[in-house]
Amino acid sequence: MTIWNLGSINADMVYAMPHLPEAGETLAASGLQRFLGGKGANMSVAAARAGSRVSHIGAVGSDGRWARDRLTEYGVDTRHIAEVDVPTGHAIIAVDAQGENLIVLFQGANHAISDDQLGQALSSAASGDLLVMQNETNAQLEAAKLGREMGLTVCYAAAPFQAEAVQAVLPYLDFLILNEIEAEQLQQATGLAPSDLPVEHVIVTFGSKGARYYHQGSEPQAFQAHKVDAVDTTGAGDTFTGYVLAGMDRGMPMAQAIAQANRAAALMVTRHGTADVIPDLKEVRDAQLN
Ligand code: RIB
Numbered sequence: 001m002t003i004w005n006l007g008s009i010n011a012d013m014v015y016a017m018p019h020l021p022e023a024g025e026t027l028a029a030s031g032l033q034r035f036l037g038g039k040g041a042n043m044s045v046a047a048a049r050a051g052s053r054v055s056h057i058g059a060v061g062s063d064g065r066w067a068r069d070r071l072t073e074y075g076v077d078t079r080h081i082a083e084v085d086v087p088t089g090h091a092i093i094a095v096d097a098q099g100e101n102l103i104v105l106f107q108g109a110n111h112a113i114s115d116d117q118l119g120q121a122l123s124s125a126a127s128g129d130l131l132v133m134q135n136e137t138n139a140q141l142e143a144a145k146l147g148r149e150m151g152l153t154v155c156y157a158a159a160p161f162q163a164e165a166v167q168a169v170l171p172y173l174d175f176l177i178l179n180e181i182e183a184e185q186l187q188q189a190t191g192l193a194p195s196d197l198p199v200e201h202v203i204v205t206f207g208s209k210g211a212r213y214y215h216q217g218s219e220p221q222a223f224q225a226h227k228v229d230a231v232d233t234t235g236a237g238d239t240f241t242g243y244v245l246a247g248m249d250r251g252m253p254m255a256q257a258i259a260q261a262n263r264a265a266a267l268m269v270t271r272h273g274t275a276d277v278i279p280d281l282k283e284v285r286d287a288q289l290n
Helices: 039-049 062-073 115-122 140-149 163-172 180-190 236-249 254-268 281-286
Strands: 002-006 010-016 031-037 053-060 077-083 089-095 101-106 130-134 153-157 175-179 201-205 211-215 221-223
Touching (some): 002 115, 002 140, 031 039, 031 062, 039 053, 039 062, 039 236, 053 115, 062 077, 077 115, 130 140, 140 153, 140 163, 153 163, 163 175, 163 180, 180 201, 221 254
Parallel strands (some): 002 053, 002 130, 010 089, 053 077, 130 153
Antiparallel strands (some): 089 101
C-alpha cells in the first residue's frame, strides 16, 4: 500500500546556541547547518526509511529543487510535488546545549498547494492506502474529506498545534497523534479527553516519558521511551509518527508499530539534524537501547 503525505517541505537552518534566545536578546550561534526538513518531509523520509512506499504531495519554489531531489534520493515518490512561484518554506531552528529547540517557520510554498494538484495526486490512491497531514500546509480539510470519501485511512499529526485546525478535520480522521500539551489544549477546546475523541486510533506523546495509545473501546496502553543522551530533539516526533504510520501501512499490530517508532525516535534524538539523519529500519532494529 502507499502512504500519501500532504506535507510541508522546508529548508531547516539549524543554529547551535548556548541557550534559547529570549525576547530582545541578541545571541551568537556557535554553528549553522542546513538540513532538509518540514514536519511533512520528515515524516515522508521516516516512513520511507521504515520500508513503506510514500508519495509526498507538496510544493516548493524554484529555490527548492534540491529539497525535491533529496526526497527522491531518500526513496520518496516526488511526482506530486509542484514547483510554484512562491519561495520554498524554511525554518530557523535554534538548538541549545541540552538539545531543546525553538522554531520560527516561514510557510512559503507549503501554502500554495492547489485543489487540482491534490485531486490529481489522490486520484491514484487506492482504498486502504493511508493519507497523512500535518498543520504546515494548506488544503488539509479538502484532503481529509477526499480521503474519507475514497476509503483511505485518514491520519493527522496535530503539529504545529491549532485547536481550530484539528477540530475542522476531526470528523474525517481514523488516526490522530498529538503531544501531552496539545491533548490538554484540545480537551479545553472540545471538552473531550483523548479516550473520548471520535477517532479510532489516538496517540498522545510525552517526549522522554513515552507515549499512550487509545484505541476506541479498549483500555489505554502506555509505552516507555528509551533512555538516551539527547543532543537534538528536532524532528524526533516526526520520526516517531513516520514510523508508526509505516507500521500501520505494513499491517503491524499498533503496539509493535509504536515500539518500533519509540526506538527510531530514541535514536533520532542522539543525532543533530532533521530529515537527512532519520535512521533506517536496520539501524533502528540493531540499535542497543535501554
Ligand atoms: O518538527 C521539526 C520540523 O518542524 C522541522 O524540520 C522544521 O522544518 C519544522 O517544520
